Amino acid sequence: MALDKIVPEDLNWLHTDEGPDDSVSHTKTTLVGTSLSVPITGGNLNLGTWQGIYLTEFRHVAHSRRVVATILS
Template sequence: MMSSRALSRAPITAAAVTHVASSLLTVQTNGAGFVDITGETAKFIAEANAQDGALTLFVRHTSASLTIQENADPTVLADLATVLNRLAPESVGWTHDTEGPDDMPAHVKSMLTATSLQIPVLQGRLALGTWQGVYLIEHRRRPHRREVVLQFLGGTR
C-alpha cells in the first residue's frame, strides 16, 4: 500500500474555453526520420496568446505520424526508427505496393504511432516534461511536404 506522503497534487486551476486558435504547419521532410516541431508548436502557443487550455496536433497524412519523445539524446530516435523498421519491414511482400516498397510499411508505422496528440497548456506554456519534444515522423524514404493542423482551445492572456 502506498503512503499518502508519496502523492501530492497542485491546487486546481480553471479556465473557460473562450478562445479557439488554429494554424496549419507545413513541414518539408528529408525522407524517413524524426523532425522536431517543438519550437514551432511553442511559437504557435505564444502567438495565440494562450494561457490555460489544450493544444491538439493532427497530421493530415497516412504515411507520417506524430509522437512525443526524448529530445536530449538523438540515439533514442535512432533506436525508435530501428524498432519501427523491424515491426514493419519493406521485405514482407506487402500486397499494397503501388507507390513503392516503403509505402505499406509507412502505413503500418503510422498506425502503430499516432496521427494526433493533445498537450496541456499551462500558464502560456506547453506542459511537456524536461526531456520531451514533439516530433513529426516521416515514414517514407523520399522527402515529402507534410501538413500538421495546430489547434488551441482555452483561455488567453
C-alpha cells in the first residue's frame, strides 16, 4: 500500500512501451532495488528477528523470472 501511495498507477505516465504497468513497475523496482547482500553464519542466513527476504512482482501481467544466487566465502 505504501508503494502504491508513492507511485500511483493513475499518474500520466509517458513511458509505456511494454504495457500500461511498465512505468509503475520500473519506478517501484528502482525504489526497492534489484539485489541483496545477506551474511551467512554457520551455514544459515544471518537475519534479524523481524527481517525476511521477499520476492516481489510489480507487473499485473505474469512474467517468468530467474533468481541468481552468488555465494562468496
